[in-house]
Amino acid sequence: MVTKKKPSPKWRSGCPLNASVEILGDRWSLLIIRDMMLRGFRSYKEFLESYEGIATNILADRLRKLMAHGIITTGRDPLDGRKVIYSLTEKGIDLAPVLTEMVLWAAAHEKTENPGLVQLIQKDKEQFLAAARERWAGKTIAARAK
Amino acid sequence: MVTKKKPSPKWRSGCPLNASVEILGDRWSLLIIRDMMLRGFRSYKEFLESYEGIATNILADRLRKLMAHGIITTGRDPLDGRKVIYSLTEKGIDLAPVLTEMVLWAAAHEKTENPGLVQLIQKDKEQFLAAARERWAGKTIAARAK
DNA sequence: CTTTTAACTTGCATTTTGCAAGTGACTTAT
DNA sequence: ATAAGTCACTTGCAAAATGCAAGTTAAAAG
Numbered sequence: 426m427v428t429k430k431k432p433s434p435k436w437r438s439g440c441p442l443n444a445s446v447e448i449l450g451d452r453w454s455l456l457i458i459r460d461m462m463l464r465g466f467r468s469y470k471e472f473l474e475s476y477e478g479i480a481t482n483i484l485a486d487r488l489r490k491l492m493a494h495g496i497i498t499t500g501r502d503p504l505d506g507r508k509v510i511y512s513l514t515e516k517g518i519d520l521a522p523v524l525t526e527m528v529l530w531a532a533a534h535e536k537t538e539n540p541g542l543v544q545l546i547q548k549d550k551e552q553f554l555a556a557a558r559e560r561w562a563g564k565t566i567a568a569r570a571k
Numbered sequence: 572m573v574t575k576k577k578p579s580p581k582w583r584s585g586c587p588l589n590a591s592v593e594i595l596g597d598r599w600s601l602l603i604i605r606d607m608m609l610r611g612f613r614s615y616k617e618f619l620e621s622y623e624g625i626a627t628n629i630l631a632d633r634l635r636k637l638m639a640h641g642i643i644t645t646g647r648d649p650l651d652g653r654k655v656i657y658s659l660t661e662k663g664i665d666l667a668p669v670l671t672e673m674v675l676w677a678a679a680h681e682k683t684e685n686p687g688l689v690q691l692i693q694k695d696k697e698q699f700l701a702a703a704r705e706r707w708a709g710k711t712i713a714a715r716a717k
Numbered sequence: 718c719t720t721t722t723a724a725c726t727t728g729c730a731t732t733t734t735g736c737a738a739g740t741g742a743c744t745t746a747t
Numbered sequence: 748a749t750a751a752g753t754c755a756c757t758t759g760c761a762a763a764a765t766g767c768a769a770g771t772t773a774a775a776a777g
Contacts, residue, residue: 438622439684441677442605442670448681449673450598451764459588469724476584480766485725495680507723507774516680522672524588527595530669531587534641534662535594538585597733615755626735631756653743653754 445523448494453479453487455527458496458513458520462557463542465564467510496520518561521554591669594640599625599633601673604642604659604666608703609688611710613656642666664707667700 436444449455460466460475472484479487488511491497496517502508525546532543546553582590595601606612606621618630625633634657637643642663648654671692678689692699 435682437624440602440605440622441674441681441683441685441689443602443623444677444681444683445673446598446601448677450596450601452592452596455592455596456586456589459586470722473724476586477589478583481725482727482767483765486765505723505775509724519676519679523669523676526668526672527591528587530665531590531594533665535587535590536581537587537590539587543587616753619755627756628736628758629734632734651744651754655755 448490448496449520449523451487453477453483454491455520455524457484457487457491458517459524461497461511461513462518462521462524462561465560467512468508469511472511491517512565513561518558521557525550525554594636594642595666595669597633599623599629600637601666601670603630603633603637604663605670607643607657607659608664608667608670608707611706613658614654615657618657637663658711659707664704667703671696671700 436447456475456477456479457472460472464471464475466472466475469484469488472488473479473481488497488499492499494516495514497511498514500510500512502510528543529546529550531537532540537543582593602621602623602625603618606618610617610621612618612621615630615634618634619625619627634643634645638645640662641660643657644660646656646658648656674689675692677683678686683689
């Protein structure tokens with residue numbers, strides 16, 4: 426009888442926080458999700474040209490991983506066969522509270538910009554989250570209507 | 572005249588989320604904070620023996636970075652000169668909402684364990700956060716009393 | 718048909734991660 | 748007083764990840 430070191434081979438441990446950091450604990454994934462959620466980005470080029478200057482191979486790698494985890498889905502643009510359209514799934518939009526708390530924490534403790542976003546969240550966090558979900562739902566329905 | 576690419580040399584961008592992921596966006600930092608916050612860990616050995624099996628040099632590196640960012644502080648154990656005592660700062664305990672949302676997200680979307688923690692959070696998130704802060708405050712006062 | 722665009726892939730150098738062994742300071746046991 | 752053990756790391760090295768720069772393929776535009 427072998428005593429297995431890791432009961433769940435998928436994760437290093439069974440802790441839910443560990444699962445989160447194994448999926449999202451890098452310097453790019455949450456920024457990609459931010460751009461989809463808060464800026465409405467949907468294409469590789471948009472992500473590429475975001476604020477932080479991600480490398481092409483890293484972007485491709487992260488998008489692939491986010492798809493594998495079911496956080497985003499993809500489709501071809503029917504109007505332009507070259508384009509891939511990336512969208513958040515239900516699992517992906519459910520990350521909104523995580524992003525929101527990280528923004529609040531950094532705004533309280535680090536020198537950052539975009540005070541508008543911070544004030545929007547501080548004013549009414551629940552409303553901010555609801556609005557993010559509404560924008561997501563609108564896009565998702567619009568995508569299905571095509 | 573040189574046009575600087577990055578207005579804030581400290582961060583890749585001015586976005587607060589970016590600041591958070593530059594500090595916490597790896598697979599170990601938030602787990603160390605979890606162990607301090609939720610399990611009361613204070614020593615290098617305790618962190619080393621946690622669930623996920625961190626490497627000694629990585630643990631040392633992450634503790635050093637968390638100190639540099641003002642998220643934890645250190646002191647010597649007055650009863651044992653070999654021991655370093657690690658503690659969360661105000662900045663560190665303010666990460667509780669981030670950890671909480673990550674736990675909830677993973678519990679909702681991944682196969683994980685520790686349902687007790689998840690239910691505790693789901694039952695009353697604000698109470699859970701208040702209790703974490705109270706435990707932290709108690710330790711901090713006790714440490715000062717020595 | 719040629720040029721441009723979109724989404725990548727590739728080769729390679731650098732950096733990060735992690736294994737295994739080792740070190741110095743301190744405590745415990747003899 | 749000395750030897751053995753503990754604590755918190757450091758070190759050397761191999762493997763993996765990251766990121767730069769150039770390139771590729773498919774589709775659209777001219």
